[in-house]
Amino acid sequence: MAKEKEQILKIRDLDISFQAAAGNVHAIRGVNIDLYKGETVAIVGESGSGKSVTMKAAMGILASNAVVNQGSIEFSYHHEDGTPETVDILTKDKRWIRNHINGKRIAMVFQDPMTSLDPTMTIGKQIMEGMIWHFKTPKKEAWKRAVGLLEEVGIEDAEKRMKHYPHQLSGGMRQRVVIAIALACNPDLLICDEPTTALDVTIQAKIIELIKRVQKERGISVIYITHDLGVVAKVADYVNVMYAGKIVEKGTINEIFYDPRHPYTWGLLSAMPDLETEDERLYTIPGSPPNLLKEKEGDAFAPRNCFALAIDDKAEPPMFQITETHFAATWLLDERAPKAEMPAELSARIARMKKEAKVHEE
Numbered sequence: 001m002a003k004e005k006e007q008i009l010k011i012r013d014l015d016i017s018f019q020a021a022a023g024n025v026h027a028i029r030g031v032n033i034d035l036y037k038g039e040t041v042a043i044v045g046e047s048g049s050g051k052s053v054t055m056k057a058a059m060g061i062l063a064s065n066a067v068v069n070q071g072s073i074e075f076s077y078h079h080e081d082g083t084p085e086t087v088d089i090l091t092k093d094k095r096w097i098r099n100h101i102n103g104k105r106i107a108m109v110f111q112d113p114m115t116s117l118d119p120t121m122t123i124g125k126q127i128m129e130g131m132i133w134h135f136k137t138p139k140k141e142a143w144k145r146a147v148g149l150l151e152e153v154g155i156e157d158a159e160k161r162m163k164h165y166p167h168q169l170s171g172g173m174r175q176r177v178v179i180a181i182a183l184a185c186n187p188d189l190l191i192c193d194e195p196t197t198a199l200d201v202t203i204q205a206k207i208i209e210l211i212k213r214v215q216k217e218r219g220i221s222v223i224y225i226t227h228d229l230g231v232v233a234k235v236a237d238y239v240n241v242m243y244a245g246k247i248v249e250k251g252t253i254n255e256i257f258y259d260p261r262h263p264y265t266w267g268l269l270s271a272m273p274d275l276e277t278e279d280e281r282l283y284t285i286p287g288s289p290p291n292l293l294k295e296k297e298g299d300a301f302a303p304r305n306c307f308a309l310a311i312d313d314k315a316e317p318p319m320f321q322i323t324e325t326h327f328a329a330t331w332l333l334d335e336r337a338p339k340a341e342m343p344a345e346l347s348a349r350i351a352r353m354k355k356e357a358k359v360h361e362e
Contacts, residue, residue: 060097124162
């Protein structure tokens, strides 16, 4: 089945370090990600796990102190005349990427709309900019299309809003404008980096619904970068769980939510707020994320893992295959490992989630 799907992004063995004043920070360690046309892939993990760095590499916008040690990021697209092309973004220079990729074929929605909008430019000008730069669109036509985009993302009085500046809009409206800018050049891939973090809950839900609707109408692929599993449950087809610069578990949305196998994924799911939980306090994963300046031998998650085995301190676990689509990097899946069950409270929670999902389906 997978062979019939059209692959858009293929990241293989991506390894990135940052040269900081304190030393070498090994931020990304052998990341593999696949994305197909029309699909939504989520990258989940705590702050500093490498989610944003991975996607910035895919957009060719890494910081100047970043060093790509190895790997490839193959992006497939079609030219205006329909001819297919696959390029390794890591082999291209910044100028080529700016002309052919950024905004045109891969667009990004950042988490804080106020920092991604220019406070000195009107909303209209910012939406038109990409069309004029990439496609030499005449100003009149670009204006018309920009108004249409504002309407598409649900902004009323679009003509009037075109002349407004970012500070004249609310947070939710600014994020809608950022999405309109991202869609201006009809990209094949939309990367959403925590697109709802700075917004209140009711606006969050509207922005998620908006991105889903736009994706369906345009048939584009979406990558969500988030630490919020509640958002993931609503949008993703596939999930990659990241920890300390590595993907530690990957699978379909149902595999990750209903049959998680990595203790870190257990922790993330247990930490989701749940009204029916027996516990009086919200679960938190013990300890804090590792310092990537000092690389630890073995499994990076071992110091925080109450299921850790002796081998976790000596050797890094490989990716064990559970199903055709489900993989996890934990020694618990080795046939020699003692049997470890997920926490009982999480098991009960998953049973509730399944029941809820069934009710919604009916």
